[in-house]
């Protein structure tokens with residue numbers, strides 16, 4: 001889909017196509033992450049193992065903030081599919097602003113679940129994919145870089161929930177308006193849920209993770225670089241539920257933007 005062409009954005013099959021493409025990026029990032037151990041020191045605030053001058057936070061916080069500061073200056077966070085983890089470090093770009101058409105309700109920047117994504121990534125996802133526990137001091141930088149790419153790819157996927165939600169709202173304004181007016185969270189959740197689509201995603205992920213993680217010429221001897229079940233579990237337990245959370249949060253406020 002093309003953000004400069006709103007009609008392409010409100011098309012659920014276009015959106016789902018993009019979500020499928022993102023699976024590839026996320027799986028490859030998780031495969032990269034599985035090459036390193038858990039590496040607890042890089043997530044620990046003011047770790048004794050990694051002393052960072054004049055900084056209050058973890059090594060990952062430090063590196064990620066440098067990234068977001070740089071990337072914001074080339075307009076990363078102007079794009080409606082990009083949400084910063086550290087909004088306080090985002091800078092204005094020297095490039096001219098891109099005039100995106102209005103694609104989402106006016107408050108959309110306030111829907112940001114990156115805090116929660118960071119928490120489950122460090123505490124739940126990494127233990128599922130990392131090769132073992134402990135630190136590997138020589139790879140602090142490489143691991144934190146992979147973490148940044150993985151977190152960004154997962155965050156983009158989850159915040160895409162707002163496009164899904166907007167497409168669903170526009171396809172049936174009456175039904176969603178009634179649910180939103182009643183603050184019927186369970187009703188909204190039931191209506192945005194499509195179990196067949198979810199099951200398909202999980203099946204496809206299993207096959208993709210097996211294929212992408214294995215040497216295609218090794219036959220049955222090949223061992224997968226990432227446990228396919230771990231990738232499926234990460235989607236089932238966090239990626240899809242957080243996407244749905246974003247959809248519901250976005251929809252609950254949808255009537256605030258009356259003219260849209």
Ligand SMILES: O=C(O)C(=O)C[C@]1(C(=O)O)C=C[C@@H](O)C=C1
Pocket residue numbers: 016019164192193194195197198201239240241243244247
């Ligand atoms: O494709 C949709 O309709 C979505 O809402 C996205 C998504 C997902 O996260 O992949 C979430 C909820 C649905 O049950 C199916 C899939």
